[in-house]
Amino acid sequence: MSTEIDSQVGDPARGAGNSDGKLDRRVMVVAGVVVLGAIMSILDITVVAVAQRTFQDIFGKTQAQVAWTSTGYTLALATVIPLTGWAADRFGTKRLYILAIVLFTAGSALCSTASSLEMLVGFRVLQGLGGGMLMPLGMTILTRAAGPERLGRVMAILGVPMLLGPIFGPILGGWLIDVASWRWIFLINVPIGIVAAVYSWRALDRDEVHPSESFDFVGMLLLSPGLAFFLFGVSSIPAAQAEHGTMWTTRVVLFSALGLALIVAFVPWALRRRNIHPLVQLRLFSNRYMTIAVITMALFAMAFFGASLLFTLYFQQVRGESPLSSGWLVAPQGFGAMLTMPVAGFLADKIGPGKVVLTGLVFDTVGMGMMTAVDEKTSYTYIIAAFVVMGLGMGSTMMPVFTAALASLPGHDVARGSTLMNITQQISISVGTALFSVLLTSAYNAHSTVVNPTLALQGGADPASLGLSQTQADSVTALGLHYMGTAFGQAYIVATVLVGLCLVPAFFLPRKPPEHAVDPAAMLVG
Secondary structure (H helix, E strand, C coil): CCCCCCCCCCCHHHHCCCCCCCCCHHHHHHHHHHHHHHHHHHHHHHHHHHCHHHHHHHHCCCHHHHCHHHHHHHHHHHHHHHHHHHHHHHHCHHHHHHHHHHHHHHHHHHHCCCCCHHHHHHHHHHHHHHHHHHHHHHHHHHHHHHCHHHHHHHHHHHHHHHHHHHHHHHHHHHHHHHHCCCCHHHHCHHHHHHHHHHHHHHHCCCCCCCCCCCCCHHHHHHHHHHHHHHHHHHHCHHHHHHHHCCCCCHHHHHHHHHHHHHHHHHHHHHHHCCCCCCCCCHHHHHEHHHHHHHHHHHHHHHHHHHHHHHHHHHHHHCCCCCHHHHHHHHCHHHHHHHHHHHHHHHHHHHHCHHHHHHHHHHHHHHHHHHHCCCCCCCCHHHHHHHHHHHHHHHCCCHHHHHHHHHCCCCHHHHHHHHHHHHHHHHHHHHHHHHHHHHHHHHHHHHCHHHHHHHHHHHCCCCHHHHCCCHHHHHHHHHHHHHHHHHHHHHHHHHHHHHHHHCHHHHCCCCCCCCCCCCCHHHHECC
Protein backbone atom coordinates (compact mmCIF):
# COMPACT_ATOMS: atom_id res chain seq x y z
CA MET A 1 0.00 0.00 0.00
CA SER A 2 1.38 3.42 -0.91
CA THR A 3 2.49 6.05 1.54
CA GLU A 4 -0.25 8.65 1.68
CA ILE A 5 -0.44 12.30 2.52
CA ASP A 6 0.99 12.91 5.96
CA SER A 7 0.42 16.63 6.39
CA GLN A 8 -1.19 17.84 9.55
CA VAL A 9 -4.52 18.31 7.84
CA GLY A 10 -4.15 14.87 6.35
CA ASP A 11 -3.27 13.18 9.60
CA PRO A 12 -6.25 11.57 11.32
CA ALA A 13 -4.41 11.65 14.58
CA ARG A 14 -4.48 15.40 14.61
CA GLY A 15 -8.25 15.54 14.30
CA ALA A 16 -8.62 12.71 16.73
CA GLY A 17 -6.72 14.49 19.39
CA ASN A 18 -9.75 16.32 20.73
CA SER A 19 -10.87 13.94 23.43
CA ASP A 20 -14.25 15.53 24.01
CA GLY A 21 -15.16 15.11 20.36
CA LYS A 22 -16.00 18.80 19.85
CA LEU A 23 -15.18 20.50 16.57
CA ASP A 24 -12.23 22.76 17.39
CA ARG A 25 -11.31 25.95 15.59
CA ARG A 26 -8.83 24.20 13.30
CA VAL A 27 -11.42 21.73 12.00
CA MET A 28 -13.97 24.53 11.49
CA VAL A 29 -11.44 26.51 9.45
CA VAL A 30 -10.82 23.49 7.22
CA ALA A 31 -14.56 22.88 6.96
CA GLY A 32 -15.03 26.47 5.78
CA VAL A 33 -12.56 25.87 2.93
CA VAL A 34 -14.40 22.74 1.80
CA VAL A 35 -17.88 24.26 2.07
CA LEU A 36 -16.88 27.19 -0.18
CA GLY A 37 -15.74 24.77 -2.88
CA ALA A 38 -18.84 22.63 -2.53
CA ILE A 39 -21.13 25.66 -2.78
CA MET A 40 -19.60 26.64 -6.12
CA SER A 41 -19.78 23.16 -7.60
CA ILE A 42 -23.28 22.17 -6.47
CA LEU A 43 -25.03 25.52 -6.96
CA ASP A 44 -23.65 25.74 -10.49
CA ILE A 45 -25.36 22.51 -11.56
CA THR A 46 -28.83 23.61 -10.44
CA VAL A 47 -28.45 27.24 -11.51
CA VAL A 48 -27.60 26.22 -15.07
CA ALA A 49 -30.64 23.91 -15.17
CA VAL A 50 -32.91 26.97 -14.70
CA ALA A 51 -31.26 28.75 -17.63
CA GLN A 52 -31.95 26.05 -20.25
CA ARG A 53 -34.93 27.93 -21.73
CA THR A 54 -32.92 31.16 -21.78
CA PHE A 55 -30.09 29.45 -23.68
CA GLN A 56 -32.61 28.28 -26.30
CA ASP A 57 -33.79 31.85 -26.86
CA ILE A 58 -30.33 33.47 -26.78
CA PHE A 59 -28.54 31.03 -29.06
CA GLY A 60 -31.53 29.97 -31.17
CA LYS A 61 -31.04 26.27 -30.40
CA THR A 62 -33.30 23.35 -29.52
CA GLN A 63 -33.71 21.89 -26.02
CA ALA A 64 -31.69 18.84 -27.05
CA GLN A 65 -28.83 21.09 -28.16
CA VAL A 66 -28.73 23.35 -25.09
CA ALA A 67 -28.90 20.26 -22.86
CA TRP A 68 -25.21 19.85 -23.72
CA THR A 69 -24.47 22.69 -21.28
CA SER A 70 -25.40 20.24 -18.54
CA THR A 71 -24.31 17.01 -20.27
CA GLY A 72 -20.83 18.35 -21.07
CA TYR A 73 -20.31 19.29 -17.43
CA THR A 74 -21.49 15.86 -16.25
CA LEU A 75 -19.21 14.02 -18.68
CA ALA A 76 -16.22 16.06 -17.50
CA LEU A 77 -17.10 15.13 -13.92
CA ALA A 78 -17.27 11.45 -14.86
CA THR A 79 -13.87 11.63 -16.56
CA VAL A 80 -11.98 13.35 -13.76
CA ILE A 81 -13.49 11.82 -10.59
CA PRO A 82 -11.68 8.44 -11.01
CA LEU A 83 -8.35 10.31 -11.30
CA THR A 84 -8.85 12.26 -8.08
CA GLY A 85 -7.82 9.56 -5.59
CA TRP A 86 -4.54 8.84 -7.39
CA ALA A 87 -3.79 12.53 -7.96
CA ALA A 88 -4.43 13.34 -4.29
CA ASP A 89 -1.92 10.65 -3.29
CA ARG A 90 0.58 11.81 -5.89
CA PHE A 91 0.45 15.62 -5.59
CA GLY A 92 -1.26 16.29 -2.25
CA THR A 93 -4.79 17.37 -1.42
CA LYS A 94 -3.96 21.06 -0.87
CA ARG A 95 -2.30 21.55 -4.26
CA LEU A 96 -4.95 19.58 -6.09
CA TYR A 97 -7.83 21.30 -4.29
CA ILE A 98 -6.50 24.76 -5.19
CA LEU A 99 -5.99 23.62 -8.80
CA ALA A 100 -9.60 22.38 -8.89
CA ILE A 101 -10.86 25.76 -7.63
CA VAL A 102 -8.75 27.62 -10.21
CA LEU A 103 -10.03 25.42 -13.07
CA PHE A 104 -13.64 25.82 -11.96
CA THR A 105 -13.32 29.59 -11.52
CA ALA A 106 -11.55 30.06 -14.85
CA GLY A 107 -14.22 27.96 -16.55
CA SER A 108 -16.93 30.08 -14.93
CA ALA A 109 -15.35 33.33 -16.11
CA LEU A 110 -14.98 31.97 -19.65
CA CYS A 111 -18.59 30.71 -19.68
CA SER A 112 -19.78 34.26 -19.00
CA THR A 113 -18.00 35.45 -22.17
CA ALA A 114 -19.41 32.76 -24.51
CA SER A 115 -20.89 34.11 -27.73
CA SER A 116 -22.10 30.74 -29.04
CA LEU A 117 -23.51 27.55 -27.63
CA GLU A 118 -20.43 25.62 -28.77
CA MET A 119 -18.15 27.97 -26.79
CA LEU A 120 -20.38 27.68 -23.74
CA VAL A 121 -20.32 23.87 -23.83
CA GLY A 122 -16.52 23.86 -24.18
CA PHE A 123 -16.08 26.14 -21.21
CA ARG A 124 -18.56 24.05 -19.21
CA VAL A 125 -16.29 21.04 -19.77
CA LEU A 126 -13.40 23.02 -18.25
CA GLN A 127 -15.65 23.85 -15.30
CA GLY A 128 -16.50 20.19 -14.89
CA LEU A 129 -12.84 19.15 -14.75
CA GLY A 130 -12.43 21.37 -11.71
CA GLY A 131 -15.86 20.71 -10.22
CA GLY A 132 -15.43 16.95 -10.43
CA MET A 133 -12.48 17.07 -8.04
CA LEU A 134 -13.94 19.46 -5.47
CA MET A 135 -16.34 17.11 -3.65
CA PRO A 136 -14.14 13.99 -3.31
CA LEU A 137 -11.14 16.11 -2.34
CA GLY A 138 -13.24 18.08 0.13
CA MET A 139 -14.45 14.90 1.81
CA THR A 140 -10.90 13.58 2.03
CA ILE A 141 -9.62 16.81 3.58
CA LEU A 142 -12.44 16.93 6.13
CA THR A 143 -12.18 13.26 7.05
CA ARG A 144 -8.47 13.48 7.74
CA ALA A 145 -8.78 16.75 9.64
CA ALA A 146 -11.52 15.60 12.01
CA GLY A 147 -10.73 11.95 12.61
CA PRO A 148 -13.36 9.16 12.65
CA GLU A 149 -14.96 10.06 15.98
CA ARG A 150 -16.02 13.52 14.70
CA LEU A 151 -16.71 12.58 11.10
CA GLY A 152 -20.49 12.73 11.44
CA ARG A 153 -20.44 16.36 12.49
CA VAL A 154 -18.06 17.56 9.79
CA MET A 155 -20.02 15.62 7.18
CA ALA A 156 -23.15 17.42 8.37
CA ILE A 157 -21.34 20.70 7.65
CA LEU A 158 -20.43 19.52 4.15
CA GLY A 159 -24.02 18.36 3.71
CA VAL A 160 -25.31 21.94 3.90
CA PRO A 161 -24.37 22.89 0.29
CA MET A 162 -24.95 19.32 -0.93
CA LEU A 163 -28.58 19.31 0.26
CA LEU A 164 -29.50 22.97 -0.07
CA GLY A 165 -27.81 23.61 -3.42
CA PRO A 166 -30.47 21.81 -5.48
CA ILE A 167 -33.17 23.72 -3.58
CA PHE A 168 -31.84 27.28 -3.60
CA GLY A 169 -30.00 27.00 -6.92
CA PRO A 170 -33.18 27.49 -8.98
CA ILE A 171 -34.12 30.49 -6.83
CA LEU A 172 -30.73 32.12 -7.31
CA GLY A 173 -30.61 31.29 -11.01
CA GLY A 174 -34.09 32.61 -11.70
CA TRP A 175 -33.37 35.81 -9.78
CA LEU A 176 -30.05 36.49 -11.56
CA ILE A 177 -31.60 35.93 -14.98
CA ASP A 178 -34.54 38.20 -14.13
CA VAL A 179 -32.57 41.13 -12.66
CA ALA A 180 -29.33 40.90 -14.65
CA SER A 181 -28.56 38.36 -17.42
CA TRP A 182 -27.69 34.71 -17.87
CA ARG A 183 -23.98 35.60 -17.79
CA TRP A 184 -24.24 36.36 -14.08
CA ILE A 185 -25.05 32.76 -13.19
CA PHE A 186 -21.40 32.12 -14.09
CA LEU A 187 -19.84 35.44 -13.05
CA ILE A 188 -21.07 34.99 -9.49
CA ASN A 189 -18.64 32.07 -9.13
CA VAL A 190 -15.58 34.25 -9.86
CA PRO A 191 -15.35 36.22 -6.58
CA ILE A 192 -16.31 33.10 -4.61
CA GLY A 193 -13.59 31.13 -6.41
CA ILE A 194 -10.93 33.79 -5.73
CA VAL A 195 -11.83 33.88 -2.04
CA ALA A 196 -11.87 30.06 -1.88
CA ALA A 197 -8.43 29.76 -3.54
CA VAL A 198 -6.82 32.33 -1.23
CA TYR A 199 -8.58 30.84 1.80
CA SER A 200 -7.37 27.34 0.87
CA TRP A 201 -3.80 28.52 0.33
CA ARG A 202 -3.67 30.16 3.75
CA ALA A 203 -5.80 27.74 5.80
CA LEU A 204 -4.71 24.28 4.66
CA ASP A 205 -1.44 22.86 5.93
CA ARG A 206 1.42 22.19 3.59
CA ASP A 207 1.36 18.84 1.79
CA GLU A 208 4.09 16.38 2.65
CA VAL A 209 3.80 13.83 -0.12
CA HIS A 210 5.85 10.67 -0.50
CA PRO A 211 4.25 9.01 -3.53
CA SER A 212 5.07 5.43 -4.43
CA GLU A 213 2.16 4.52 -6.71
CA SER A 214 2.51 4.10 -10.45
CA PHE A 215 -0.18 5.65 -12.55
CA ASP A 216 -2.74 3.15 -13.87
CA PHE A 217 -2.82 4.13 -17.56
CA VAL A 218 -4.81 1.07 -18.61
CA GLY A 219 -7.35 1.70 -15.88
CA MET A 220 -7.68 5.30 -16.99
CA LEU A 221 -8.29 4.23 -20.60
CA LEU A 222 -10.99 1.84 -19.40
CA LEU A 223 -12.80 3.63 -16.56
CA SER A 224 -12.79 7.33 -17.43
CA PRO A 225 -14.15 6.96 -20.99
CA GLY A 226 -16.34 4.10 -19.79
CA LEU A 227 -18.08 6.33 -17.25
CA ALA A 228 -18.33 9.17 -19.76
CA PHE A 229 -19.85 6.97 -22.51
CA PHE A 230 -22.25 5.27 -20.10
CA LEU A 231 -23.50 8.53 -18.58
CA PHE A 232 -23.84 10.09 -22.03
CA GLY A 233 -25.96 7.17 -23.21
CA VAL A 234 -28.12 7.24 -20.09
CA SER A 235 -28.45 11.04 -20.24
CA SER A 236 -29.70 10.73 -23.83
CA ILE A 237 -32.67 8.55 -22.82
CA PRO A 238 -35.13 11.38 -22.00
CA ALA A 239 -34.48 13.13 -25.33
CA ALA A 240 -34.78 9.85 -27.23
CA GLN A 241 -38.06 9.06 -25.48
CA ALA A 242 -39.45 12.52 -26.26
CA GLU A 243 -38.29 12.64 -29.90
CA HIS A 244 -38.68 9.02 -31.00
CA GLY A 245 -41.12 7.54 -28.50
CA THR A 246 -38.58 4.92 -27.42
CA MET A 247 -35.35 4.81 -25.44
CA TRP A 248 -33.88 2.15 -27.72
CA THR A 249 -32.21 4.52 -30.17
CA THR A 250 -28.79 3.98 -31.72
CA ARG A 251 -27.19 6.73 -29.66
CA VAL A 252 -28.54 5.46 -26.34
CA VAL A 253 -27.80 1.78 -26.94
CA LEU A 254 -24.38 2.27 -28.57
CA PHE A 255 -22.88 4.61 -25.98
CA SER A 256 -24.48 2.91 -22.96
CA ALA A 257 -23.29 -0.53 -24.10
CA LEU A 258 -19.80 0.71 -24.97
CA GLY A 259 -19.47 2.50 -21.64
CA LEU A 260 -20.76 -0.48 -19.70
CA ALA A 261 -18.36 -2.80 -21.52
CA LEU A 262 -15.38 -0.59 -20.60
CA ILE A 263 -16.50 -0.39 -16.97
CA VAL A 264 -16.94 -4.18 -16.79
CA ALA A 265 -13.48 -4.67 -18.36
CA PHE A 266 -12.02 -2.40 -15.66
CA VAL A 267 -13.19 -4.72 -12.86
CA PRO A 268 -10.89 -7.74 -13.47
CA TRP A 269 -8.05 -5.37 -14.38
CA ALA A 270 -8.41 -3.50 -11.07
CA LEU A 271 -8.67 -6.68 -9.01
CA ARG A 272 -5.57 -8.22 -10.62
CA ARG A 273 -3.31 -5.23 -10.00
CA ARG A 274 -0.68 -5.78 -7.34
CA ASN A 275 2.14 -3.37 -8.10
CA ILE A 276 0.01 -0.78 -9.88
CA HIS A 277 -2.84 0.56 -7.78
CA PRO A 278 -6.04 1.03 -9.82
CA LEU A 279 -7.77 4.38 -10.22
CA VAL A 280 -10.68 3.10 -8.15
CA GLN A 281 -9.76 0.65 -5.40
CA LEU A 282 -12.40 -2.07 -5.78
CA ARG A 283 -10.80 -4.02 -2.92
CA LEU A 284 -12.50 -1.52 -0.63
CA PHE A 285 -15.61 -3.64 -1.15
CA SER A 286 -14.00 -6.21 1.15
CA ASN A 287 -14.90 -3.70 3.87
CA ARG A 288 -18.43 -4.65 4.90
CA TYR A 289 -19.55 -1.18 5.92
CA MET A 290 -18.15 0.38 2.74
CA THR A 291 -20.11 -2.10 0.62
CA ILE A 292 -23.34 -1.49 2.54
CA ALA A 293 -22.88 2.28 2.32
CA VAL A 294 -22.32 2.12 -1.45
CA ILE A 295 -25.51 0.07 -1.96
CA THR A 296 -27.53 2.42 0.27
CA MET A 297 -26.15 5.50 -1.48
CA ALA A 298 -26.82 4.08 -4.95
CA LEU A 299 -30.48 3.32 -4.21
CA PHE A 300 -31.08 6.57 -2.36
CA ALA A 301 -29.42 8.87 -4.91
CA MET A 302 -31.26 7.18 -7.76
CA ALA A 303 -34.64 7.51 -6.05
CA PHE A 304 -34.41 10.85 -4.30
CA PHE A 305 -32.42 12.96 -6.76
CA GLY A 306 -34.18 11.41 -9.73
CA ALA A 307 -37.58 12.21 -8.25
CA SER A 308 -36.39 15.68 -7.17
CA LEU A 309 -36.04 16.53 -10.85
CA LEU A 310 -39.83 16.36 -11.07
CA PHE A 311 -40.63 18.68 -8.16
CA THR A 312 -40.15 22.03 -9.90
CA LEU A 313 -41.35 20.55 -13.20
CA TYR A 314 -44.70 19.72 -11.56
CA PHE A 315 -45.19 23.28 -10.39
CA GLN A 316 -44.29 24.73 -13.80
CA GLN A 317 -46.17 22.33 -16.09
CA VAL A 318 -49.19 21.43 -13.98
CA ARG A 319 -49.64 24.46 -11.74
CA GLY A 320 -48.35 27.16 -14.13
CA GLU A 321 -45.73 28.57 -11.74
CA SER A 322 -42.59 30.42 -12.86
CA PRO A 323 -39.13 28.89 -12.32
CA LEU A 324 -38.50 31.34 -9.48
CA SER A 325 -41.81 30.58 -7.76
CA SER A 326 -41.22 26.86 -8.21
CA GLY A 327 -37.87 27.18 -6.49
CA TRP A 328 -39.45 28.90 -3.50
CA LEU A 329 -42.17 26.25 -3.26
CA VAL A 330 -39.54 23.50 -3.03
CA ALA A 331 -37.45 25.44 -0.48
CA PRO A 332 -39.28 24.02 2.60
CA GLN A 333 -37.45 20.77 1.90
CA GLY A 334 -34.23 22.63 2.62
CA PHE A 335 -35.59 24.09 5.82
CA GLY A 336 -36.47 20.60 7.03
CA ALA A 337 -32.94 19.40 6.25
CA MET A 338 -31.45 22.35 8.11
CA LEU A 339 -33.26 21.24 11.27
CA THR A 340 -31.96 17.68 11.29
CA MET A 341 -28.50 17.88 9.72
CA PRO A 342 -26.61 19.17 12.80
CA VAL A 343 -28.46 16.78 15.10
CA ALA A 344 -27.90 13.84 12.72
CA GLY A 345 -24.18 14.59 12.51
CA PHE A 346 -23.85 14.71 16.30
CA LEU A 347 -25.84 11.50 16.77
CA ALA A 348 -23.89 9.67 14.05
CA ASP A 349 -20.74 10.28 16.09
CA LYS A 350 -22.37 9.34 19.41
CA ILE A 351 -24.57 6.34 18.59
CA GLY A 352 -23.37 5.31 15.14
CA PRO A 353 -24.72 6.29 11.70
CA GLY A 354 -26.89 3.18 11.27
CA LYS A 355 -29.67 4.26 13.62
CA VAL A 356 -29.62 7.81 12.25
CA VAL A 357 -29.88 6.68 8.62
CA LEU A 358 -32.74 4.29 9.37
CA THR A 359 -34.71 7.10 11.06
CA GLY A 360 -34.02 9.45 8.17
CA LEU A 361 -35.11 6.88 5.59
CA VAL A 362 -38.43 6.42 7.39
CA PHE A 363 -39.07 10.16 7.06
CA ASP A 364 -37.94 10.08 3.41
CA THR A 365 -40.27 7.19 2.62
CA VAL A 366 -43.25 8.81 4.34
CA GLY A 367 -42.65 12.17 2.64
CA MET A 368 -42.22 10.60 -0.80
CA GLY A 369 -45.28 8.44 -0.16
CA MET A 370 -47.32 11.59 0.49
CA MET A 371 -46.35 12.82 -3.00
CA THR A 372 -47.98 9.80 -4.65
CA ALA A 373 -51.36 11.47 -4.03
CA VAL A 374 -50.61 14.64 -6.01
CA ASP A 375 -52.74 15.72 -8.95
CA GLU A 376 -53.58 19.03 -10.62
CA LYS A 377 -55.52 20.32 -7.60
CA THR A 378 -53.50 19.12 -4.63
CA SER A 379 -53.26 21.69 -1.85
CA TYR A 380 -49.93 23.52 -1.64
CA THR A 381 -50.10 23.12 2.14
CA TYR A 382 -50.15 19.34 1.72
CA ILE A 383 -47.25 19.40 -0.78
CA ILE A 384 -45.15 21.70 1.40
CA ALA A 385 -45.78 19.41 4.38
CA ALA A 386 -44.51 16.48 2.29
CA PHE A 387 -41.38 18.48 1.37
CA VAL A 388 -40.69 19.31 5.02
CA VAL A 389 -40.98 15.63 5.99
CA MET A 390 -38.63 14.66 3.15
CA GLY A 391 -36.23 17.40 4.20
CA LEU A 392 -36.16 16.08 7.75
CA GLY A 393 -35.24 12.69 6.31
CA MET A 394 -32.65 14.04 3.87
CA GLY A 395 -30.80 15.80 6.66
CA SER A 396 -30.53 12.48 8.48
CA THR A 397 -29.67 10.25 5.55
CA MET A 398 -27.10 11.17 2.94
CA MET A 399 -24.18 12.54 4.94
CA PRO A 400 -24.46 9.86 7.69
CA VAL A 401 -24.15 7.29 4.88
CA PHE A 402 -20.89 8.94 3.80
CA THR A 403 -19.85 8.93 7.45
CA ALA A 404 -20.51 5.19 7.74
CA ALA A 405 -18.35 4.53 4.69
CA LEU A 406 -15.36 6.78 5.36
CA ALA A 407 -15.15 6.31 9.14
CA SER A 408 -14.65 2.59 8.61
CA LEU A 409 -11.54 3.07 6.44
CA PRO A 410 -7.91 3.37 7.54
CA GLY A 411 -6.43 6.81 6.83
CA HIS A 412 -4.57 5.80 3.68
CA ASP A 413 -7.80 4.58 2.03
CA VAL A 414 -9.92 7.70 2.70
CA ALA A 415 -9.15 9.39 -0.63
CA ARG A 416 -10.01 6.20 -2.54
CA GLY A 417 -13.16 5.66 -0.52
CA SER A 418 -14.30 9.22 -1.17
CA THR A 419 -13.69 8.75 -4.88
CA LEU A 420 -15.70 5.50 -4.92
CA MET A 421 -18.65 7.08 -3.08
CA ASN A 422 -18.70 10.10 -5.39
CA ILE A 423 -18.62 7.93 -8.51
CA THR A 424 -21.50 5.89 -7.09
CA GLN A 425 -23.48 9.03 -6.38
CA GLN A 426 -22.88 10.55 -9.83
CA ILE A 427 -23.84 7.39 -11.71
CA SER A 428 -26.94 6.87 -9.55
CA ILE A 429 -28.15 10.44 -10.01
CA SER A 430 -27.78 10.16 -13.80
CA VAL A 431 -29.60 6.81 -13.87
CA GLY A 432 -32.34 8.16 -11.58
CA THR A 433 -32.79 11.29 -13.70
CA ALA A 434 -33.19 9.19 -16.84
CA LEU A 435 -35.52 6.72 -15.08
CA PHE A 436 -37.98 9.32 -13.83
CA SER A 437 -37.85 11.32 -17.05
CA VAL A 438 -38.84 8.16 -18.94
CA LEU A 439 -41.60 7.34 -16.43
CA LEU A 440 -43.09 10.82 -16.79
CA THR A 441 -42.75 10.85 -20.58
CA SER A 442 -44.37 7.43 -20.87
CA ALA A 443 -47.29 8.54 -18.68
CA TYR A 444 -47.69 11.64 -20.84
CA ASN A 445 -47.60 9.57 -24.03
CA ALA A 446 -50.38 7.32 -22.70
CA HIS A 447 -52.70 10.36 -22.85
CA SER A 448 -50.98 12.26 -25.64
CA THR A 449 -54.24 13.27 -27.35
CA VAL A 450 -54.95 15.72 -24.54
CA VAL A 451 -51.50 16.20 -22.97
CA ASN A 452 -49.75 17.35 -26.16
CA PRO A 453 -52.35 20.03 -26.97
CA THR A 454 -52.22 21.16 -23.33
CA LEU A 455 -48.44 21.58 -23.48
CA ALA A 456 -48.80 23.46 -26.80
CA LEU A 457 -51.43 25.79 -25.33
CA GLN A 458 -49.21 26.40 -22.30
CA GLY A 459 -46.47 27.42 -24.73
CA GLY A 460 -48.74 30.11 -26.20
CA ALA A 461 -50.19 28.23 -29.18
CA ASP A 462 -53.40 29.64 -30.63
CA PRO A 463 -56.32 27.20 -30.11
CA ALA A 464 -57.34 27.72 -33.75
CA SER A 465 -53.93 26.45 -34.92
CA LEU A 466 -54.74 23.19 -33.14
CA GLY A 467 -58.20 22.98 -34.66
CA LEU A 468 -59.89 23.84 -31.36
CA SER A 469 -62.40 26.45 -30.30
CA GLN A 470 -61.75 28.32 -27.06
CA THR A 471 -64.33 26.18 -25.25
CA GLN A 472 -62.74 22.99 -26.55
CA ALA A 473 -59.29 24.31 -25.63
CA ASP A 474 -60.42 24.93 -22.05
CA SER A 475 -61.87 21.42 -21.83
CA VAL A 476 -58.74 19.81 -23.31
CA THR A 477 -56.51 21.80 -20.97
CA ALA A 478 -58.50 20.77 -17.89
CA LEU A 479 -58.33 17.09 -18.86
CA GLY A 480 -54.68 17.33 -19.90
CA LEU A 481 -53.68 18.92 -16.59
CA HIS A 482 -55.48 16.13 -14.76
CA TYR A 483 -53.53 13.42 -16.56
CA MET A 484 -50.28 15.37 -16.18
CA GLY A 485 -50.84 15.77 -12.44
CA THR A 486 -51.59 12.09 -11.89
CA ALA A 487 -48.54 11.17 -14.00
CA PHE A 488 -46.33 12.81 -11.41
CA GLY A 489 -48.10 10.90 -8.64
CA GLN A 490 -47.47 7.61 -10.47
CA ALA A 491 -43.76 8.42 -10.82
CA TYR A 492 -43.55 9.10 -7.09
CA ILE A 493 -44.87 5.59 -6.42
CA VAL A 494 -41.67 4.20 -7.95
CA ALA A 495 -39.60 6.69 -5.96
CA THR A 496 -41.32 5.66 -2.73
CA VAL A 497 -40.59 1.99 -3.37
CA LEU A 498 -36.91 2.67 -4.14
CA VAL A 499 -36.45 4.85 -1.05
CA GLY A 500 -38.18 2.19 1.05
CA LEU A 501 -35.79 -0.45 -0.31
CA CYS A 502 -32.90 1.58 1.10
CA LEU A 503 -34.03 0.46 4.55
CA VAL A 504 -32.77 -3.06 3.82
CA PRO A 505 -29.04 -2.31 3.38
CA ALA A 506 -29.22 0.58 5.87
CA PHE A 507 -30.27 -1.91 8.55
CA PHE A 508 -26.72 -3.33 8.43
CA LEU A 509 -24.87 -0.01 8.76
CA PRO A 510 -22.79 0.38 11.96
CA ARG A 511 -24.81 1.15 15.07
CA LYS A 512 -21.88 2.06 17.25
CA PRO A 513 -19.78 5.24 17.30
CA PRO A 514 -16.75 5.25 14.97
CA GLU A 515 -13.66 3.89 16.69
CA HIS A 516 -10.81 6.24 17.57
CA ALA A 517 -8.49 3.88 15.72
CA VAL A 518 -10.17 1.65 13.22
CA ASP A 519 -8.95 -1.88 12.82
CA PRO A 520 -9.49 -2.69 9.12
CA ALA A 521 -9.45 -6.44 9.77
CA ALA A 522 -12.48 -6.09 12.03
CA MET A 523 -14.49 -4.69 9.14
CA LEU A 524 -13.83 -7.44 6.61
CA VAL A 525 -16.70 -9.53 5.31
CA GLY A 526 -16.80 -12.98 6.82
